[in-house]
Every structure is written in structure tokens, then in C-alpha cells.
Amino acid sequence: MPLPSVDHIVLRDGQRQVLLARARQSSGQHRDVLRARIVLAAADGASNAAIARMLGICDDTVRKWRHRFAQHGIEGLADRPRSGRPRRFSAATVAEVKALACELPTESDVPLAKWSCPDLAAEATRRGVVSSVSASTVRRWLAADALKPWQHRSWIFPRDPDFAVKAVRVLDLYARVFDDEPLGDDDYVLSADEKPGVQVRCRIHPSRPPGPGRRPMRVESEYRRHGTLAYLAAYDVHRAQVIGHCAPSTGIEPFSALVDKVMTRQPYARHDGCSGLSTTVPPTVAGRQLHGCTMRFPTHR
Numbered sequence: 001m002p003l004p005s006v007d008h009i010v011l012r013d014g015q016r017q018v019l020l021a022r023a024r025q026s027s028g029q030h031r032d033v034l035r036a037r038i039v040l041a042a043a044d045g046a047s048n049a050a051i052a053r054m055l056g057i058c059d060d061t062v063r064k065w066r067h068r069f070a071q072h073g074i075e076g077l078a079d080r081p082r083s084g085r086p087r088r089f090s091a092a093t094v095a096e097v098k099a100l101a102c103e104l105p106t107e108s109d110v111p112l113a114k115w116s117c118p119d120l121a122a123e124a125t126r127r128g129v130v131s132s133v134s135a136s137t138v139r140r141w142l143a144a145d146a147l148k149p150w151q152h153r154s155w156i157f158p159r160d161p162d163f164a165v166k167a168v169r170v171l172d173l174y175a176r177v178f179d180d181e182p183l184g185d186d187d188y189v190l191s192a193d194e195k196p197g198v199q200v201r202c203r204i205h206p207s208r209p210p211g212p213g214r215r216p217m218r219v220e221s222e223y224r225r226h227g228t229l230a231y232l233a234a235y236d237v238h239r240a241q242v243i244g245h246c247a248p249s250t251g252i253e254p255f256s257a258l259v260d261k262v263m264t265r266q267p268y269a270r271h272d273g274c275s276g277l278s279t280t281v282p283p284t285v286a287g288r289q290l291h292g293c294t295m296r297f298p299t300h301r
Helices: 015-023 030-043 048-055 059-077 091-101 117-127 135-144 163-174 252-263
Strands: 190-203 223-236 241-247
Touching (some): 030 048, 048 059
Antiparallel strands (some): 190 223
């Protein structure tokens, strides 16, 4: 006959309801369900051996959670903090590797344009910062501070000595101000640009639409080339609309066609004469009866 447990379980007000809810969970963690069933069976007077047979576990597991509940109640059914494996790398070592990631590879005489995690691990080992470290460990260290040395953002230094003056005019137009005067309701700001060398390609067979069962759209990998085109577009800054067209190449004729396309459609078409043109506009455009003011701003130079 098994000896009775020294941990006698008596459930107080509300404890049984909490344990029953845990034991009946269908989507809860198995360990929480199992511990709740152990305590409920113990509260009903079952022995450790009987509970172990009923739940298919060993006696030591029943004894452990029975004792935990007797000592600490429902809070004792939670896992205790674990120390885990001792740290292999000190905080100073981690900081040195992160500092290395914030340097350019050329500063370390490494023939790379940007760091990767395997490269950082190899360089830290070469410098003697660590005896050995894996690329995945370096990746975790960098992720803790959102460091991504393999990414970059381009920037251009302005070479035009009058860049600040021209930039002020552009910023004023974005703020709907021209020559220190606010723009009216019938004034519009459009920014035009061109994109040459756009490759024209088409699939040999038409794409197939997606279907039921999460089948994605099917696109053939092969295509035919049809040369290159230029795309010219005008963007209405304050109305967020784009007006554009394709042309065989860039030049004054495609740009004039874009001007005609913009100035002959509403709300840009006017009948009250030309308001003026900048002296930087090509003569062939300046001689046209445009109902607007055209200004040319060289880009970032």
C-alpha cells in the first residue's frame, strides 16, 4: 500500500475554478494542463502513484508539482527562472564587434564594400577580439541594436554653388509660394522629368490569373525584347497626379509633346494668355503659347 503524501492539498475559494479552466483548455500549453490535472487529482485524495498511472507520468513529476502547489499555491505551478548556460562572450567583446560593424571595411584594410555577418566574424577573430564566433551569433548581436551594415543609403553632394538659392525656390513652390506671393486656387505646380532607356519586354504567352486553392498568378519566365523607350512625365505636386507618355527617345520634341498633353487638359488649360517663361527654357519651348511659367532646376548640381 503506497504511503500517503506529506503534501496534503486543500483547494481554497476560486482555486478549483482556475485549475478546472486550465485542465479543460484545448489550446493551452500541455505542461499547464498537466500540472492542473495533477493538483486536482491530489485535492480529490488520490495518491502520487495513482495520479502517475492515470496521467501516464512518473511519480517524481507528480511529487514535484504537488509539493510546489502546497508551498506556493497556483503561482508555484509556473516555471522558475533558469540561469541558463553561462555567457561565453563578455559585454565588452560584444561591444567591440558592434563597433567594428560601425566602421567601413576599408578602415580595416579589408577589400570589401560593406560588411556581412560572416565577414565580421572572421575579422573579429583575426583581430583577436574573440577566439572564434559564428556568423549567426554576430547576427543576433547586431539585431539587438538594429545594426545592418550590409545595407546602405546613397546620397549626392551638391556641386552647384547656387544650389541653396535654387532649392529655396523649389521648397517655396512645394509650399505654394512663388516670388514671395501665395499661389491662387487656379495655380498649379508640376514637376517634369524623363526616364530614358526603359526596356520594353513582353511575355511570349499571356499570364494566367490566380485560381482557388491559393494558386498564385502564373507568369511565363521567357519574354521578347522590343528595344528601349523613354518615359516622360509631369507630376502635379499638390494634386498627386501623374501625366506621362512614352517616346522613342528624349529631346525637345518628346518634351513638347508632354507640354501639349498637359496644357490641353483640365484643369491646366487656360485661355487668358501666357503668364511668362523662364530664360532657362529652350527657345523652341519658350516660343510656344504656354499658359504657365516654366522653370528649369538642374538636379543636385
